[in-house]
Amino acid sequence: MDGTFGVVNWFTKARESVKLTPVDTIKGVRETIKNDEPKTLEEFAQAVSETLQKTEGLSRIAADTRLPVCSLYHHLRNTTAIAVCRAIDEGWERKKVQALRTAALLHDIGKIESYMNHVESSVKIVEELMEPFANRPEIYGWKDEIIRFVSKHHKRDGPTGDENVLANADSIASAADRVYEVFVDWPDGSRERFAQGESMEVTIRSKDAIFPHKIRMNPEISGGEEFTLGKGEERNHRKVTLKSEREFSRWESVKILDDKTVNGELYAYLGSGRLPDKTVALFLMDISGIQRFIMESKRLPLMRGGSEIVRKVEEEVSQILAEKAAGCEEVVLFSGGGKVMGFLPVSADREAIEREVKGKVKELSSGGLEPAILIREFDYNKIGGGFDGVLEKMFENIIEMKNRTRALQALSVKEGELCEECRKGKGTRKEWVGDKEEKLCEVCYAKLEAGREGRGKNQDEFIVKNEFLNSTNNHVDGGLIPRTTEDLGAKMATVQIDGNMIGVFFTQTMTPAEYNYKSESFDRLFRETLKKSIAEMWTEHMELLHAKNAEKKEHIGLEVIYAGGDDVFLLINAKAALEFVHDFMQRIKTRFSFKGREPLVAACAGIAVADSGLPV
Secondary structure, three states, X not given: OOHHHEOEOOOOOOXXXXXXXXXXXXXXXXXXXXXXXXXXXXXXXXXXHHHHHHOHHHHOEEOOOOOOOOEXXXXXXXXXXXXXXXXXXXXXXXXXXXXXXHHHHHXXXXXXXXXXXXXXXXXXXXXXXXXXXXXXXXXXXXXXXXXXXXXXXXXHHOOOOOHHHHHHHHHHHHHHHOOOOEEEEOOOOHHHHHHOOOOEEEEEEEOOOOOOEEEEEOOXXXXXXXXXXOOOOEEEEEEOOOHHHHOOOOOOEEEEEEEOOOOEEEEEEOOOOOOOOOEEEEEEEEEOOHHHHHHOOOOHHHHHHHHHHHHHHHHHHHHHHHHHOOOOHHHEEEEXXXXXXXXXXXXXXXXXXXXXXXXXXXXXXXXXXXXXXXXXXXXXXXXXXXXXXXXXXXXXXXXXXXXXXXOOOOOOOOOXXXXXXXXXXXXXXXXXXXXXXXXXOHHHHHHHHHHHHOOOHHHHOOOOOOOOOOOOOOOOOOOOOOOOHHHHOOEEEEEEEEEEOHHHHHHOOOOHHHHHHHHHHHHHHHHHHHHHHHXXXXXXXXXXXXXXXXXXXXXXXXXXXXXXXXXXXXXXXXXXXXXXHHHHHHHXXXXXXXXXXXXXXXXXXEEEEEEOOOOO
C-alpha cells in the first residue's frame, strides 16, 4: 500500500505517507489477539479494540481515498460507538452488543487489502481472526452473527432488521467523515434539477479560519477553472453537467471539485436518502481549576499527587462512560486535560450518570475538584453533517455552567488549625511530608497519598537513558528522581507552558472523527515534543540538569508535574530553564507548520526562578 492511501494531517494538511503491508498487519493483529487469550466474546472484542488502537498504520490510512480527511481507524472507532449506543437503545442484550461491537470494529478492515472489494476482504479477515478460537464456543459461536453484520454493513447491500443498526451507524460515520472545511451550497431544488441534466450555479464556501484551499472546479473538463479559496471566503460557480454525470452510478454522487490542499475530491450526493430519524446523546465533563489544584501545594510530593489525581479522574470517568455502553470504550471521544467527552445511549439514566461521575471525582480528590457535566441529545443528521455546531453549543453551555456563582460554606478554624500546605482547609491529619510532620487537610492528604502511590509514574515517560542514568529501570530506587525541590539544585525554575492557536484548531472541528483525531494527536504530539526537548537537554546539556542537594546526593534536576493537552507545568534546575524553553518552542513551531514553512501553533512560557527551598 503506497502513499495514495494516506490520510491528511488535520494540523498541517500534509498527506500522510503510508508504508503498511496488509499481510503483515493482519498477521500482527491475529497474533496479538491470540496471545491475549480472550475467554469470552467481550474479552475478544476488547482485544480487537486494543489491537487496532496499537496498529499505528490504521490512523494513517484514509477511510475514503476520494476525500482523505478521516483515518480508517477513527472511522472504525466512531462507527462502533454509534452502533453500540443504538443497539442498547433498542434493548439488545450485552453479548449481542459485543458481537455488534466486534463487527463494527472490523467492518472496513478489509480496506488494508482492497478498497474496491473491502467487504469481502473484511469477512475473510474476521474468519481468520476467529479461527484460533474454534474450540471456544463463547467466542466462535458468534462468528456467523459477526460476519452477517459485516457483510451487510452497506445500505446498498440490503440490510434488514438488526443488520440496519451497523449499516445506519456506518452511514452516519461515513457522512461525517466526508465533511470538511469547504462546502457547496445548492439553491433550493437545484440539486434535483442538476441530477436531471441541467447546469447549475452553486456557491463554494470555506469555513476554514486557518488554511487557504487551492480549488479546481469542473475537474473533468480540460482547463477547468482554478482558484484559491481564502480563509472564510465564498464564491459562485456554474457547475456544468456532463453526460457521464447524468448517468451517475449506484453511488448516486458526482464530483464537484478537486481540492489540492487536502489532495481530495468533493462529491455531491444526488440521491434522495436521509440519515435515520434517530438520536444519540453526548456527554461532556470539564473540570475547573486544574492548574490551581496542582500548584496550590508547596511541596513536590503533593504537586505530583495532584497531577496523579487528575489522571485518575479522567481514567475513571472514561470507564464509567464505557460501562454505560456495555463496556464499549470506543464511545469515549477524548479524555485529557481535565475533560472527558463521549457518546452515550439515549436511554441511559443521565441523572444517575451525573451523580456517579460527581461522586467519583469527589471521592478521588476528597472534594478538591469540581466537575461541570453536560449531557445533551442530538439527532443523527447533526452528528453526521453539523458536528461543529454541536461542539459549539456543548462548549458554550459548559463554559456557562463553569462560570455560575456558587455558595460555599464558610470555614471555621482556630489559630494553628489551617492546613500547612494549601492554607485553605482545616488541618485534620498529621503526616510526614519529606522530613517534616505537617497538619494537612483532607484534600492535601489525598494528594500526598496519590503522590506516594504514583511516585515516578509520570516522570517515567520523560526519563531518557544516558551515562548519568545507568538504567531507566532503577532511577526511582536509586534516588535519582527529586524527592523535594531542594533536589532540583541550588536554584530552581518553575516553568508553565501554554499552546497558542489551539482554540482555533478545536473550534474548527467538523466531525466526531476529527475531534477524536485532533484531541488524541495533539496531546500525543505535544508530549512527544516535550520528550524530545528533554532528551536534547540530557544528551547535549547534561551538566545543566545534573543536580546535587545539600547532602551531595545526585538527582535529575527536572520534574514534569503535569502535561496534558497544550499545558505543561514542570520544575527544572534554573541553569537549564532558558535553554529548555527555547528548544521546546522551536520544536513546536516546526512540528505544526503548513507546508513546512508557516508555523500554525506556537507556545508561550512563564519562568520563575527562586531558591529551591522556597515554596513553589
